[in-house]
Amino acid sequence: MTQSSPSHHPAATIEEHAGAEQPRLGRKRDHTRDPEILDAALDVLAETGYDGMTIDMVAARARAGKATLYRRWASKGELVVDAVACMKSNDIDPDNLPDTGTLRGDLLAMIKPHSIEDGKRKLQIMTGVMSMISRSPELVNAVNAAIIDPRAAANRVLFARAIERGEIPADCDVESLSLISPSMAAYRVLILRKPVDRAFLVNLIDGVILPAVGLRASK
Amino acid sequence: MTQSSPSHHPAATIEEHAGAEQPRLGRKRDHTRDPEILDAALDVLAETGYDGMTIDMVAARARAGKATLYRRWASKGELVVDAVACMKSNDIDPDNLPDTGTLRGDLLAMIKPHSIEDGKRKLQIMTGVMSMISRSPELVNAVNAAIIDPRAAANRVLFARAIERGEIPADCDVESLSLISPSMAAYRVLILRKPVDRAFLVNLIDGVILPAVGLRASK
């Protein structure tokens, strides 16, 4: 992959490769279709997985021709990496995290039907991509940046705030703690095949995370 | 899959299906080859994943003919399920768990170079099998029984003992706690692509698990 940032349109299309795009002759490529195609790819990915996914499925769902896809991405693999990298997350706004005054309040405030649904879809996509992930470091990065990091980063902020206000000890292992819920949620969906619902998350907070930082669940 | 127990030879071969094996004419099937074939399948699985694995690879590695494999398993899928189900775990002996007198001692005693290596291989196999797991409930069960449960079960025992001797509160969430290290180890390997080494595990025990049950890492 190039070092270009994954903006909301594809990172690595074909002829942009040679730097500046000189004005070409003929009809211009309709880049408004890019997000539709990438969304279609994510849908198919979530439903059938990487290996079950065919370019025809994606093209059909996006109401596009196969040639159109291959004009923009050199291969199925690059399409998938780009789709994951450009995936938008609706569940977390890092500039507007909950601030209820208590760690427990903040953690609970992160649980919304909305974010549960979004998390479910993300984990489905992750499942679909797992077989490919071993062969593509780029995909690892894309998955981490799009799916994992946002949630872990949010947790880090919440723990840091709790330390600031003296609610929890300053020497607690923020890094590990921030990864507990993403880890166990992923594990639960990917391997246990059980739902990540509110009850599960609340239980995790009150049974593991809060006790681990020396807080009792009570109130 | 049948309800027969996954013994050290395949659970569901072809003609055993009709109950008792009537003495047949001709050369007998050499069942001593079964484990070799299944081991070969696990090797290929760990290296290339389910979709990258071909029957020819397995046959070649086992120095067997493809027909021999298909005489014993009806399909690639059944072979893989059986291979996972019959996977032997060298890392944990459930009848001989460590008993050092403290929870921390027991948990640390579970960390052996040996079991780290074994866990690595198991997680590689799990990675390889992830793409298929969404379509095969049997495979989910096999993976859980072979890879997950043994470790979680061992943890459950250690926590139960700690409760018995009054080291930790009786009302702590043993179920969630027992899944922390399997979850976070799987997550670390599968998604973070970082190694699960001794340092990681010790850090998890002292930074999360023990604090969560009200014990400090000290001593």
Place this chain on the structure above:
DNA sequence: CATATCCGAAACTTGTCAGTTTCGTATATA
């Protein structure tokens, strides 16, 4: 308005792989 590129649709090429069959040989029952 000529040319070059885009579009969606569909035909086409090519490689791969699951699963089957065949062959020469080995080993069991009757």
Place this chain on the structure above:
DNA sequence: TATATACGAAACTGACAAGTTTCGGATATG
């Protein structure tokens, strides 16, 4: 010893999917 099956090796079949090309039509530049 005749028959039935197992064995490894290898040829074969059939399906499917990645990637390419072609087509008639749309849209841009010069």
